[in-house]
Structure formats: structure tokens, C-alpha cells
Amino acid sequence: MKLLTHNMLKSHVKGVKDGYPLRLSASKVELKEVTFNADFVVRMLDRIVWPVLRQTAIEIGQGDNLPTDIPADAATNEEFLRAMHHVLLEVLVLEGELECPETGRKFPIKKGIPNMLLDEDEV
Amino acid sequence: MTTPTGGAAGVTLPTPDYGHVTDEVARETGRRNQIDIETYRGDLAAAFPPELRGRLDVLLFNPPYVVTDTEEISTTSLAATWAGGAHGREVLDRLLPEIPSLLSARGRFYLIALKENLRPDTPDDLLAAIPGMRGAIVVSRKCGRERLNVVCYTRTPSS
Numbered sequence: 604m605k606l607l608t609h610n611m612l613k614s615h616v617k618g619v620k621d622g623y624p625l626r627l628s629a630s631k632v633e634l635k636e637v638t639f640n641a642d643f644v645v646r647m648l649d650r651i652v653w654p655v656l657r658q659t660a661i662e663i664g665q666g667d668n669l670p671t672d673i674p675a676d677a678a679t680n681e682e683f684l685r686a687m688h689h690v691l692l693e694v695l696v697l698e699g700e701l702e703c704p705e706t707g708r709k710f711p712i713k714k715g716i717p718n719m720l721l722d723e724d725e726v
Numbered sequence: 727m728t729t730p731t732g733g734a735a736g737v738t739l740p741t742p743d744y745g746h747v748t749d750e751v752a753r754e755t756g757r758r759n760q761i762d763i764e765t766y767r768g769d770l771a772a773a774f775p776p777e778l779r780g781r782l783d784v785l786l787f788n789p790p791y792v793v794t795d796t797e798e799i800s801t802t803s804l805a806a807t808w809a810g811g812a813h814g815r816e817v818l819d820r821l822l823p824e825i826p827s828l829l830s831a832r833g834r835f836y837l838i839a840l841k842e843n844l845r846p847d848t849p850d851d852l853l854a855a856i857p858g859m860r861g862a863i864v865v866s867r868k869c870g871r872e873r874l875n876v877v878c879y880t881r882t883p884s885s
Contacts, residue, residue, distance in 0.1 A: 605764055612775070652777050
């Protein structure tokens with residue numbers, strides 16, 4: 604699971620208000636190089652939730668060099684775009700879990716695939 | 727359901743017991759075609775946060791569209807990957823109301839549908855089944871015993 608995907612997932616356990624962001628704990632992380640595509644990263648600027656991406660990256664030890672806020676010149680700031688590219692696409696969480704911030708319900712990540720499915724009594 | 731975003735995508739698969747297998751096949755297909763595919767297991771759009779809504783440019787859905795008994799949908803057998811219930815529409819119709827809020831202003835929704843799913847000239851006309859959007863059949867092809875249609879939905883000008 605890439606942190607891009609983490610940024611797009613929420614808990615939907617019955618009764619949960621936001622269910623976002625999911626707390627990530629990673630027991631196995633792999634770094635895999637992905638060709639840098641500045642246009643793609645720029646398009647993601649208003650599609651991701653930056654504080655969540657940054658905080659999650661820091662929590663799994665991949666958040667060095669990430670500014671608190673998206674810089675005003677982000678679209679032309681290659682150093683920033685490369686740092687964002689790295690945390691969005693190159694950090695792969697292979698094993699771990701996502702925890703619902705409200706209920707504590709844990710969603711396992713196995714072989715890099717998060718399982719967001721709920722049991723029948725949870726929906 | 728796949729949500730390609732350029733260099734990455736999310737795929738949801740609604741089949742608990744077979745999810746991992748289909749997930750892994752999807753990833754392998756991507757790998758062999760040099761496409762970076764992300765997958766997760768979830769129920770339709772339920773795991774998308776409000777922050778993502780209105781930000782998807784392209785949404786693809788290959789639903790379980792085969793006309794079956796309703797009971798087949800909820801099983802954990804392999805049938806759950808194709809069973810669509812009455813008119814093959816029961817799973818699909820759960821997602822349709824969510825489409826307008828998921829897509830960006832110019833976003834498109836592509837869907838695979840059988841003739842039996844389309845139901846033209848009825849109140850359940852599939853091409854008119856999403857509020858504020860209109861569907862058009864952009865490809866129609868016979869595949870074995872099925873005739874598969876690709877439906878593309880765009881927002882109607884007034885919405």
C-alpha cells in the first residue's frame with residue numbers, strides 16, 4: 604500500500620463520524636523507485652490531504668524533509684515535488700494495519716493490500 | 727472499481743473470499759503491462775473519505791452484472807464475483823447515486839453492461855439512472871455468449 608492510497612481511505616464502521624485519517628502502523632516497509640513524473644505530482648496537490656500524508660510519513664520514519672505546509676510555489680518547486688513523489692508513490696507498506704481513529708477497529712494490510720471490508724454487524 | 731490517477735490507481739473488489747486472489751491478479755496484470763496498480767479490498771465507494779469526493783477524474787466499474795437470484799449476491803462463493811441479482815442491477819444500483827459526488831466537474835464514469843442491464847424505455851433505463859448525468863454506449867462487442875457494452879457517463883450541461 605502506497606501512502607497515496609492511505610490518503611484516500613477512511614473507516615466506515617457503523618456510527619463513525621469521520622473515520623479519517625486512519626492511523627497507520629507498519630511492520631514491513633519497502634522502498635521501490637518509481638519514475639518521477641512532475642505533472643502527476645502537481646495534479647495530486649489538490650487531491651491529497653497534505654497534513655495527513657506528512658504526519659503518516661513521519662510516523663513510519665519516511666517524513667524527513669517534508670515541510671509543514673505545501674509551499675506556495677509547489678507546482679514549480681522540483682525539490683518539494685520530488686519529496687512528495689517519494690512519500691506518495693515510493694514507500695510501500697507491505698505488512699501492518701490501519702486503525703479507525705474513532706472505534707479502534709483495525710484493518711489489516713497483508714502483502715501490501717489493505718482490507719477495508721467490514722463484518723455484517725459493523726455496517 | 728478502478729480509479730486511475732495517472733501513475734497510481736485504486737481498485738475495490740467486493741468479494742470477501744476471493745478478494746485477495748483477484749487483487750493479486752490485478753496487480754500482476756498491471757506489472758506485466760508496466761502500469762502501477764494499487765488495490766485495496768472494500769465495498770464499492772464506502773471507504774472513500776469526503777476529502778476525495780468530487781476529485782476523481784475517471785472512474786471505471788466492471789460490476790457483477792449477470793442476471794441471477796438476489797440470494798447469490800450475498801454469498802461468499804465465487805458466484806459473488808458475477809451475480810448481479812434482478813436485471814443484473816442490484817450491486818450496480820447501490821453505487822450509482824454516489825457517482826455525481828465522487829467525480830470532478832469534468833469527470834467521467836465508465837461502466838460495463840449487458841443488454842439485460844440497460845432496460846431502455848423503462849423507469850430503470852440505465853443510461854438515465856444517474857442524477858445529473860447521461861450515459862452513452864461507446865463500445866458494444868460480442869464476447870462469447872455475452873454482448874458487452876461500455877457505457878460512458880458525463881454530466882449533463884445544466885448540472
